[in-house]
Amino acid sequence: MSLFTDPRWGEALAHLPDYLGNHVRVSLAALALGLAVSLPLAILTRNRPAPRGILLAFASIVQTVPGLALLALFYPLLLLAASVTLAWFGLSFSAFGFLPAMLALALYSMLPVLRNGITGLNGIDPALIEAAKGVGMTARQSLLMVELPLALPVMMAGIRTAAVWVIGTATLSTPIGQTSLGNYIFAGLQTQNWVFVLFGCLASALLALAVDQLLGLIEGGLRQRNRARAGLGAVGIAALVAATLVPTMGRSSSGYVVGAKTFAEQYVLSALTRDRLQAAGLSASARSGLGSSVIFEALKAGDIDLYIDYSGTLWTNQLHRSDIKPRAELVAELKTALAKDNITLLGELGFENAYALVMPKKRAEALGIRTIADLSAHASTLSIAGDYEFFSRPEWAALQKAYGLQFRAQRQMQPDFMYAAVASGEVDVIAGYTSDGLIAKYDLVTLDDPKHAIPPYDAILLLAPKRAGDERLKTALQPLLGKIDIATMREANLRASGNDANSSPDAVARWLWGKIKQ
Amino acid sequence: MPSKLAISYHKVTKRFGSLTAVGDVSLDIAEGEFVAVVGGSGSGKTTLLRLANRLIEADGGTITVEGEDVQNVDPVALRRRIGYVFQSGGLFPHLSVADNIGITPKLLGEPAAAIVTRVDELLELVQLDRAAHRDRLPEALSGGQRQRVGVARALAARPRIVLMDEPFGALDPLTRDALGDDYRTLHRKLGLTTVMITHDMTEAILLADRIAVMRSGKLLAQGTPAELSNSSDGYVLELLRTPRRQVERLNTLLPQSGAA
Ligand SMILES: Nc1ncnc2c1ncn2[C@@H]1O[C@H](COP(=O)(O)OP(=O)(O)O)[C@@H](O)[C@H]1O
Ligand SMILES: [Mg+2]
Numbered sequence: 001m002s003l004f005t006d007p008r009w010g011e012a013l014a015h016l017p018d019y020l021g022n023h024v025r026v027s028l029a030a031l032a033l034g035l036a037v038s039l040p041l042a043i044l045t046r047n048r049p050a051p052r053g054i055l056l057a058f059a060s061i062v063q064t065v066p067g068l069a070l071l072a073l074f075y076p077l078l079l080l081a082a083s084v085t086l087a088w089f090g091l092s093f094s095a096f097g098f099l100p101a102m103l104a105l106a107l108y109s110m111l112p113v114l115r116n117g118i119t120g121l122n123g124i125d126p127a128l129i130e131a132a133k134g135v136g137m138t139a140r141q142s143l144l145m146v147e148l149p150l151a152l153p154v155m156m157a158g159i160r161t162a163a164v165w166v167i168g169t170a171t172l173s174t175p176i177g178q179t180s181l182g183n184y185i186f187a188g189l190q191t192q193n194w195v196f197v198l199f200g201c202l203a204s205a206l207l208a209l210a211v212d213q214l215l216g217l218i219e220g221g222l223r224q225r226n227r228a229r230a231g232l233g234a235v236g237i238a239a240l241v242a243a244t245l246v247p248t249m250g251r252s253s254s255g256y257v258v259g260a261k262t263f264a265e266q267y268v269l270s271a272l273t274r275d276r277l278q279a280a281g282l283s284a285s286a287r288s289g290l291g292s293s294v295i296f297e298a299l300k301a302g303d304i305d306l307y308i309d310y311s312g313t314l315w316t317n318q319l320h321r322s323d324i325k326p327r328a329e330l331v332a333e334l335k336t337a338l339a340k341d342n343i344t345l346l347g348e349l350g351f352e353n354a355y356a357l358v359m360p361k362k363r364a365e366a367l368g369i370r371t372i373a374d375l376s377a378h379a380s381t382l383s384i385a386g387d388y389e390f391f392s393r394p395e396w397a398a399l400q401k402a403y404g405l406q407f408r409a410q411r412q413m414q415p416d417f418m419y420a421a422v423a424s425g426e427v428d429v430i431a432g433y434t435s436d437g438l439i440a441k442y443d444l445v446t447l448d449d450p451k452h453a454i455p456p457y458d459a460i461l462l463l464a465p466k467r468a469g470d471e472r473l474k475t476a477l478q479p480l481l482g483k484i485d486i487a488t489m490r491e492a493n494l495r496a497s498g499n500d501a502n503s504s505p506d507a508v509a510r511w512l513w514g515k516i517k518q
Numbered sequence: 519m520p521s522k523l524a525i526s527y528h529k530v531t532k533r534f535g536s537l538t539a540v541g542d543v544s545l546d547i548a549e550g551e552f553v554a555v556v557g558g559s560g561s562g563k564t565t566l567l568r569l570a571n572r573l574i575e576a577d578g579g580t581i582t583v584e585g586e587d588v589q590n591v592d593p594v595a596l597r598r599r600i601g602y603v604f605q606s607g608g609l610f611p612h613l614s615v616a617d618n619i620g621i622t623p624k625l626l627g628e629p630a631a632a633i634v635t636r637v638d639e640l641l642e643l644v645q646l647d648r649a650a651h652r653d654r655l656p657e658a659l660s661g662g663q664r665q666r667v668g669v670a671r672a673l674a675a676r677p678r679i680v681l682m683d684e685p686f687g688a689l690d691p692l693t694r695d696a697l698g699d700d701y702r703t704l705h706r707k708l709g710l711t712t713v714m715i716t717h718d719m720t721e722a723i724l725l726a727d728r729i730a731v732m733r734s735g736k737l738l739a740q741g742t743p744a745e746l747s748n749s750s751d752g753y754v755l756e757l758l759r760t761p762r763r764q765v766e767r768l769n770t771l772l773p774q775s776g777a778a
Contacts (some may be wrong), residue, residue, distance in 0.1 A: 131608030133573055135622050136598030149612045179625075223612075321558065 004167050007501045008195040012184060021244035022179040027170045027207075029240060030102045030164055030292060034109030039155075044116025050116060059111035067169040070108060074100035075176045075294050079301075096294070096303035099134075101173035108169055109162035116158025120151030132336050149222075157221035160497055163363065167208040171200065175262060175291035177298055181207070185386065186289035192497055193504060211237070255283030256473065259295050259307035262288075264496040265353065265435060265489070269308045269459070271509035278419060280476035288505075293317075300341060301465045306473070309462055310353055312455040314338070322394055329354075329454040335462075342465035346474060347481040351489040354457035356446040357394050358432040359383075360423060364445050371448040375429065376403040383409040385418055386431035395454050396431070402453035419444065435459075437494025455499070459484070483516045491515075523582065524549045524679050524711035525570055530579035532565050539565040541735040542579070549678075552705055552712045554722035556757060557732030563715045564605075566732065567681050570713070571600045583679065594708065599620055601672030601680035607664045609656040615641075615667050616652045640670040645700060659751065662693035667703060673708070680705075682714040686721070698725050711714040720761040 016159055045052040062070070078095035085093070093099065094145055124147055132142035145368055148155075173180030184200025184269065186195065213235040240351025260270035270286040277284035287304055296318060298304045311331050315321050319337055324330075329346040335345040357372055369375050375382075385409045390396055391410060407429070413421060419438035433437065434457075435447055484492075493516075496508045525547040532540040540562045547553050555563045568574045569581055572593040581588045588596060602777055609618050617624075619640055620633040623707075626634075642668040656664055672680050686694040697729045702725050705712050716722050722729050723743045730740040731754050738744060739754045748757055 078606075125607055128610065129606065130573065131604050131610070134571070134602040134604065134623050136594055136675075138594050141625065146610055146612075150610075382743055412547060475550065 006195055008193060008504060009199070011504060011506075012196055012199040014204070015081045015183070017244075018202075019181050020207070021180060023167070023170055023181045024240060026098060026101050026105065026178055026180060027163075027167045027211075028237070029098075030105030030170070031109055031159075031166050033102065034108040034162060034166070035113060035159065035466070037106070037112035038110045039117055039244060042114050042121065046121040048117055053134045055114060056111075056118070057230070062107050063111045067108065067172045068175070071101060071169075071172055071176050072291060072293070074104040075291075075297070078103070079297060082301075084317050090154050091121055093493045094297045094301065094303055095150035096301060097177035098177075100176050101178035103171070105166045105170055105173070108167045111156075112158040112161040112165065114158075114160070116154050116491060120154030120158075121147055121163060123154065124150050125259075140414055152219065152222055154217055156215065156222075160215045160391040163215060164208045164297065167204060167211060171204050172203050175293050177287065177290055177303060181288070183289055186359075187261055187267060187505070190289075191265060192264075210240070214406060216239070246398070247319040250333050255285055257303070258284060258286045259290050259304035260288040260300060261290055261292050261295055261307075265493050266308065267505035268496050268508045268512065269349075273308070273461075273477070274511055276480060277476050280472070282476060284471065290460055294435040299462055299464050300343065305464045305467050305495075306346075307462060307478075308349065308458040308459055311348075312457040315455060316394065324398070324452055324455045327458055328454065330456055331458055331460065340463070342468055343466050346461040346463055346477060348484045349459040349461065349480060349484045349489075351455050351459055351484050351486040353435040353459060353489075355390065355393075355454055356434045356449070357399075358422060358430050358439060358444050358446050359428065360425075361443050361445040363425075363428070369447065371450050372403050372405070372453070373450055375447055375503065376405050378457065379405050379407050381453055382407055382428035382438075383411065384429045384470065385421060385427040385433065387412045387415045388412050390431045398453040402451045415465070435489045435493060437490045437492070437497055440487075440490050441486045441494055459489075479516065484512070488515050490510070522549055523547065523552070524584060525713065526580075526582045527569070528565070528580045528582075530569060530581055531577050532562075532564075532569060532574065533577050535693065538735045540569065540576075543735075543737045544579075545730055545737055545740060547711060547713060549711050550709055551728060552702070552710075552714070552725060552727045554726035554728070555713060555715045555730045555732060556717065556719055556722045557738075558717065561732040562735040563717075563732050564683055564734075567715055569714060570681060571597045571602060573597070597624055598675060599677055599679075601675070602682065603665070603668045603672045603682040603685045605683045605685070607656070607668045609664060611656055613654050614655060615646075615659070618656065618667060619670045619674050621671065626675060633652040635672060637670075640674055643673070643704065646670070649733060660690050662697060665689065665697060665698065669697075670706075673704070675705045678709075679711045680713075682712065684715050684755070687718075694721070701725075706741055719757045720764060723761055 027273065030041040032420060045055055048414045065073075075095060078100045082095045116308075128146060128150065131140060137145060161170050170180050171185055174182035174186045181200045181204040184196040184203070188196030188198075188200060192351060214233045217233030218230050221233060225262045257271045258273045258277070260266040267288055270288055274284045290298065290312070295304070295307055296309065296314070300306060303480065311334055312326075314334055315330060319334070325333065331345070331348060355376065361370065364370070367378055369378065386396070390511055391412070413430075415433075418430045418432060418466050419436065419442050421427050422444065423442035432444070434448070438444070439446065459476060463470070463473065491506050495511060496503055496505060501507065522645075523546050525734075527545045528544050530543045531538065532541060534631045555566065557563050565574065567574050570583060570588070572588055583591070583596065583600070610621070613621070616634075616637045623633045623636060637652070638648055641651060646663060646666055651659070651663070656667070659667065668685065686697050687736060689697065698721060704710070714726065727738060728742055729746055730748070731738045733753055736753055739749050746754055749755060
């Protein structure tokens with residue numbers, strides 16, 4: 001199949017009004033806010049070196065915070081603010097999606113606007129400012145009639161830089177719940193859908209280019225005092241906003257929102273869940289690519305209605321427990337604990353996505369290794385690889401303690417490469433994920449954990465507090481509970497990791513439903 | 519009769535930190551007078567001029583403009599009624615010649631149509647071709663044309679007083695001579711009071727009624743050229759020596775030309 005006849009282009013295009021519209025709205029709102037704050041600050045501090053220095057230092061520091069981290073930081077910050085305003089003023093707002101994304105991006109836009117604003121204003125020949133005073137201008141008139149027009153080219157260059165930065169960085173607002181062109185990129189990277197990745201990158205680059213050109217038009221018009229040109233640029237920007245408002249305004253937002261974290265299994269399961277709700281006559285949409293620390297809070301706050309998490313994750317991250325219980329017991333206890341927050345743990349899907357020590361089946365059989373206990377006798381001659389966080393996680397400490405594991409060497413690897421590495425014998429053992437499709441593909445085996453050192457990670461369906469009594473929803477979801485075994489999920493994940501049209505989350509979700517129905 | 523004085527400095531002092539830029543200067547400028555302020559670089563000439571329209575504020579002494587203590591006048595209003603020609607032109611590079619000239623009337627809220635007429639009048643007054651210059655940006659003008667626009671801008675709001683800070687200093691001698699003469703004519707025709715800074719004693723003698731000599735912030739001497747040549751001050755005599763030598767040399771080099 002040629003690149004251009006790939007049906008995924010069409011699928012990508014279908015999402016464009018939604019993704020682009022949200023992207024434009026959050027970017028331009030952030031830019032407008034950034035300008036509304038930065039320009040007056042640049043003007044106020046132009047003749048005051050001390051506050052100017054502090055301001056520029058602050059803006060520079062903000063700039064060094066990676067975009068993703070800045071966006072992620074705003075979410076808990078706003079959650080805190082929201083709880084404060086709720087307690088003090090009885091006012092609640094959503095800390096999810098638009099608001100944190102817009103605030104973080106606005107902050108991000110400040111440096112170029114401030115720096116160029118201050119440079120532009122300070123770069124004006126003092127003789128001209130003196131002349132403005134001499135011909136009888138007030139300080140305000142001097143600013144408006146002389147200083148700002150003269151600083152305009154430098155200031156506009158800063159504004160254009162900020163616009164391009166903000167539009168580019170807005171792609172990173174997907175994990176905090178703001179739909180953006182980043183949805184293509186996050187989904188594409190996770191499901192190896194390069195068409196989506198390419199589409200997302202192209203769309204955001206074109207958008208940045210278009211806005212930059214329109215701002216350039218405004219700048220040129222202002223500089224040449226050509227109202228028509230400046231007006232054309234302004235109309236262009238307004239048209240962009242209008243065009244992106246129209247198709248998404250009419251969309252109903254009353255439906256159920258199914259959340260999904262940023263990996264392929266989650267994309268597939270959220271698509272499956274959404275399809276089930278729609279099949280039951282409920283309007284539903286998936287909100288994918290949410291950060292794992294954001295998604296639970298979003299459910300609690302009602303920004304999403306349901307999603308699938310893993311028992312062990314909540315056990316550690318939400319209940320802060322480090323003891324380990326058998327699967328069923330842990331889920332039962334979790335259910336009680338979550339009920340206190342009015343969150344419904346509707347039930348398990350049937351499979352676990354836990355960390356597991358994984359070896360090639362043949363090698364394990366040759367060495368007579370079935371369990372981790374068996375492995376410990378051989379460990380000193382073997383090497384192990386894990387993802388970037390595994391060796392600092394409590395699971396690893398618990399494993400070492402329970403089985404006295406001492407490997408010859410340990411390495412960190414990109415998860416996608418781990419499985420190939422252990423299959424080819426480059427490493428002997430990996431810390432993989434039990435539901436990963438590559439386990440079947442490479443004929444690998446997960447070793448048993450007889451001492452239950454690794455906590456269970458049952459996939460569980462969670463409902464938001466406002467859906468606690470929603471029987472229609474529960475009925476619609478019922479067919480999924482307990483129906484997805486580990487082998488099925490592995491195969492689904494394997495399909496989703498493919499790089500063709502049948503590997504899109506929607507297609508895999510349909511396949512998965514076919515298996516469940518049988 | 520104080521009402522006959524256009525500008526009066528009385529024991530005026532201005533310090534920048536420890537530096538006394540203008541020290542205890544007293545100087546009266548009568549209405550209709552053309553006074554040149556002469557002195558070396560850094561002697562305090564510009565400072566003295568800027569004190570008159572409150573571009574800077576004095577540390578001591580009193581300055582009156584047309585009988586009023588400038589401290590009692592709103593500085594913005596003061597500047598709008600005193601014309602000021604800046605050393606390097608000070609034209610706004612983003613505004614056309616017409617907008618530069620019309621700026622003060624515009625600030626005063628005069629109607630746009632009146633400003634257009636006034637600008638054309640002024641272009642004629644400073645002998646610039648209307649059609650060719652109105653809509654140009656300052657960068658498209660020669661140095662001499664720019665200073666003519668600077669003069670027109672200073673005159674736009676029909677001030678009775680014009681302050682000029684080395685207006686022709688950066689021009690070639692021919693242009694400078696022509697501009698000086700043209701301005702002197704305007705001064706007389708419009709009944710202006712003019713204070714012009716120059717570091718060129720020849721120019722001062724040729725244009726001004728009276729000359730004030732500054733050195734290190736002090737007013738060394740003031741008077742007509744004839745009065746100054748009777749001065750006993752060494753520096754004043756030194757300043758007068760240059761034009762004298764020029765005259766002598768010109769007379770030997772250009773016999774019977776009648777140039778002066
Ligand atoms: N704004 C200022 N701040 C500090 N010093 C100044 C300022 N303006 C002028 N001076 C100083 O005051 C002295 C007189 O300056 P000025 O009046 O410009 O001299 P002139 O016009 O005769 O060349 C100079 O030594 C100059 O450096
Ligand atoms: Mg000077």
